[in-house]
Amino acid sequence: MLRYIAWRIAVMFPTLLIISALVFTIIELPPGDYFESYVAELQAQGENVDLQAIEQLKVQYGFDKPPVERYFHWVWGMVQGDFGYSFEYELPVTDVVGDRLWLTMLVSFVTIIFTWVIAFPIGIYSATHQYSWGDYGLTFVGLLGLATPNFLLALVFLYLANLWFGTSIGHLMDAKYFNQPMSWAKAQSILEHLIIPVIIIGTAGTAGMIRRIRANLLDELQKQYVTTARAKGLHPFKALMKYPLRMSMNFFISDIGSILPAIISGAEITAIVLSLETTGPLLIRALQAQDMYLAGSFLMFLAFLSVIGVLISDFALALLDPRIRLQGAQTK
Amino acid sequence: MNMSSPLPPPGQEMGHYVSAAPFDVMSIEKISPDQEKIYLAPQWKLMWWKFRQHRIAVWCGVFLGILYATIFFSEFLAPYNIQSRHVDHIYSPPQRVHLFHEGSFEGPFVYRQKFTLNMQTLKREYTKDTETLDKIRFFCTGDKYWWWGLIEMETHLFCPAKGGELFLLGTDRLGRDMFSRIMGGARISLTIGLLGVMVSFVLGIVIGGMAGYYGGWVDMVVQRMIEVLQSLPSIPLWLALAAIMPVTWSPLVVYFGITVILGLLDWTGLARAVRSKLFSLREEDYVMAAQLMGAKPSRIISLHLVPGFMSHLIATATIAIPTMILGETALSFLGLGLRPPITSWGVLLIEAQNINVVALYPWLMLPVVPVVLVILAFNFLGDGLRDAADPYK
Numbered sequence: 001m002l003r004y005i006a007w008r009i010a011v012m013f014p015t016l017l018i019i020s021a022l023v024f025t026i027i028e029l030p031p032g033d034y035f036e037s038y039v040a041e042l043q044a045q046g047e048n049v050d051l052q053a054i055e056q057l058k059v060q061y062g063f064d065k066p067p068v069e070r071y072f073h074w075v076w077g078m079v080q081g082d083f084g085y086s087f088e089y090e091l092p093v094t095d096v097v098g099d100r101l102w103l104t105m106l107v108s109f110v111t112i113i114f115t116w117v118i119a120f121p122i123g124i125y126s127a128t129h130q131y132s133w134g135d136y137g138l139t140f141v142g143l144l145g146l147a148t149p150n151f152l153l154a155l156v157f158l159y160l161a162n163l164w165f166g167t168s169i170g171h172l173m174d175a176k177y178f179n180q181p182m183s184w185a186k187a188q189s190i191l192e193h194l195i196i197p198v199i200i201i202g203t204a205g206t207a208g209m210i211r212r213i214r215a216n217l218l219d220e221l222q223k224q225y226v227t228t229a230r231a232k233g234l235h236p237f238k239a240l241m242k243y244p245l246r247m248s249m250n251f252f253i254s255d256i257g258s259i260l261p262a263i264i265s266g267a268e269i270t271a272i273v274l275s276l277e278t279t280g281p282l283l284i285r286a287l288q289a290q291d292m293y294l295a296g297s298f299l300m301f302l303a304f305l306s307v308i309g310v311l312i313s314d315f316a317l318a319l320l321d322p323r324i325r326l327q328g329a330q331t332k
Numbered sequence: 333m334n335m336s337s338p339l340p341p342p343g344q345e346m347g348h349y350v351s352a353a354p355f356d357v358m359s360i361e362k363i364s365p366d367q368e369k370i371y372l373a374p375q376w377k378l379m380w381w382k383f384r385q386h387r388i389a390v391w392c393g394v395f396l397g398i399l400y401a402t403i404f405f406s407e408f409l410a411p412y413n414i415q416s417r418h419v420d421h422i423y424s425p426p427q428r429v430h431l432f433h434e435g436s437f438e439g440p441f442v443y444r445q446k447f448t449l450n451m452q453t454l455k456r457e458y459t460k461d462t463e464t465l466d467k468i469r470f471f472c473t474g475d476k477y478w479w480w481g482l483i484e485m486e487t488h489l490f491c492p493a494k495g496g497e498l499f500l501l502g503t504d505r506l507g508r509d510m511f512s513r514i515m516g517g518a519r520i521s522l523t524i525g526l527l528g529v530m531v532s533f534v535l536g537i538v539i540g541g542m543a544g545y546y547g548g549w550v551d552m553v554v555q556r557m558i559e560v561l562q563s564l565p566s567i568p569l570w571l572a573l574a575a576i577m578p579v580t581w582s583p584l585v586v587y588f589g590i591t592v593i594l595g596l597l598d599w600t601g602l603a604r605a606v607r608s609k610l611f612s613l614r615e616e617d618y619v620m621a622a623q624l625m626g627a628k629p630s631r632i633i634s635l636h637l638v639p640g641f642m643s644h645l646i647a648t649a650t651i652a653i654p655t656m657i658l659g660e661t662a663l664s665f666l667g668l669g670l671r672p673p674i675t676s677w678g679v680l681l682i683e684a685q686n687i688n689v690v691a692l693y694p695w696l697m698l699p700v701v702p703v704v705l706v707i708l709a710f711n712f713l714g715d716g717l718r719d720a721a722d723p724y725k
Binding site: 014015018019022023026027029030143144146147148149150151152155156158159162163257258261262264265266268269272283284287288295298299302303306307310 | 557567571572576662665700
């Protein structure tokens with residue numbers, strides 16, 4: 001087991017390195033840089049531009065150096081916990097980002113739990129009642145959730161909350177808690193505001209998960225050992241719970257890896273509409289302003305989050321399934 | 333020794349008998365004409381039979397077929413041009429089509445609307461004038477348009493009555509007819525998914541084909557690449573890639589840019605399917621035969637292997653289209669995708685961006701209805717195709 005964990009963690013580093021190269025290429029691709037657009041903006045407003053100061057800034061942040069050198073500088077900085085400097089906010093990236101990282105993680109995590117809680121019983125029901133009206137109905141509702149764009153759902157929820165409760169469900173906490181240290185009241189406020197975003201983001205992932213649980217459990221239920229158990233007079237409930245369900249649990253855990261990127265994606269858009277204090281709204285702003293270190297750090301962070309999620313699901317899977325635990329390191 | 337044994341006593345010759353009548357194997361293994369039809373049917377026929385059983389998938393296929401057919405004639409089917417403004421009818425609510433007026437049949441018509449600006453609330457109010465009937469005309473002349481930019485036409489399937497207006501789904505902030513705009517947006521929204529899938533289809537077949545055929549380190553590299561791409565959240569990456577496109581690009585170039593972006597990150601699923609299928613197929617005898625005859629890998633892959641699992645690929649691709657359509661909608665909604673004057677469903681939804689719209693002019697959210705319907709239909713169709721792709725099961 002230890003060998004497996006060590007091997008799995010070792011594999012993660014090259015993956016992260018490739019991702020960082022990819023992210024850096026993407027944020028480098030737009031022609032020009034932040035300073036150029038900044039100068040153009042100032043000149044358009046008719047202000048005097050201190051070109052010398054700009055040149056100095058460029059040198060300070062290494063914009064005179066070739067991209068490869070800047071890339072290594074950037075990666076090395078990240079390893080040391082220095083994510084660069086946000087030009088737009090004129091603050092280090094870590095200060096701009098602040099709580100947003102933790103809130104993004106919180107939203108994603110709670111959404112996964114929500115997806116599980118909804119998808120698991122529905123998946124079991126659909127598999128055991130295959131081709132029944134309940135099966136069709138639930139599958140359809142799930143698909144409907146998949147087909148409705150998240151941002152629109154968010155808008156409608158915003159409106160309904162306004163209409164029924166007279167409150168705004170935007171943001172992740174009440175306004176008075178912004179930039180406040182964490183306290184019991186703040187945590188409570190965050191939890192209250194979490195509900196709606198989690199439902200909105202969760203709708204997209206739930207449908208896929210229901211379908212996959214259903215397919216997996218169906219495969220398992222058709223196997224001979226289930227027939228044997230039933231023939232020997234085992235109660236149907238037990239014949240379902242004891243083995244087939246445990247077998248499909250494996251898949252259930254490994255599925256985290258595939259739905260996590262989707263959940264993070266969905267969370268970004270929902271966050272923009274609901275103006276949540278997560279990475280989404282800032283990411284868009286940074287991309288539009290070519291604030292490259294900020295955008296790059298966000299992309300890197302989101303990628304890191306999903307890589308870690310996959311890692312954790314792999315560990316959980318190894319714990320559950322001895323086949324992976326014992327030979328995973330050799331075969332892979 | 334038992335006397336009833338069929339064998340003769342030891343040492344004696346065994347009796348020998350051969351029937352002289354000709355023996356017809358088919359007389360024993362007789363197959364009914366029905367069975368024969370199945371055994372002799374070509375693969376595509378088997379697939380079609382299997383697909384037909386999935387009723388919902390068939391209906392969704394028909395629905396999508398009709399929808400795709402409409403994009404050829406969207407200007408003809410819509411009563412107005414997508415850009416024509418009606419300044420007297422800004423934010424007009426959808427008009428109801430009636431058939432009967434005061435108990436007598438009049439054919440389809442709408443009541444004329446009267447617009448008043450409420451000076452207290454500054455709200456636009458439309459009242460129905462139940463005296464004036466605006467009968468809908470069919471095959472009539474209306475706004476001029478260039479059909480596919482080639483032929484100048486002015487015939488529409490249906491138009492408003494002379495002097496009247498017809499807004500089936502209301503109008504937007506510039507008084508443009510929503511129904512016509514949704515019809516026009518279908519052209520972009522429906523094709524962007526297809527083009528995007530084509531991009532990822534080509535990438536998936538080439539990259540997955542190489543991995544599956546060569547195996548070894550090529551496979552290793554491709555596998556890692558797929559793993560990395562699949563572990564990345566797609567929408568932030570789409571956003572980043574979309575932000576690259578310069579503002580100076582013309583809307584049409586942006587359109588192609590978006591399709592490439594959507595396809596660029598979505599080929600991984602297809603590549604995986606191709607790879608795993610190739611792994612099982614390349615051990616077949618006919619591949620060996622082709623190799624011995626000196627066929628090049630590219631020829632073996634494209635001529636012998638790909639046709640063997642094309643049906644699977646098409647099913648996988650069908651399931652990928654909805655993601656692309658949703659992706660375009662989301663990108664455009666956030667202002668990083670298509671830009672007006674190009675009209676797609678995502679661009680139309682930009683108008684529905686704030687809560688006032690939801691409260692005051694909910695019909696501006698109607699473009700989401702076709703989005704949801706198309707995505708549902710593609711999902712069901714993909715399900716049916718996937719089941720049909722393996723008719724021998």
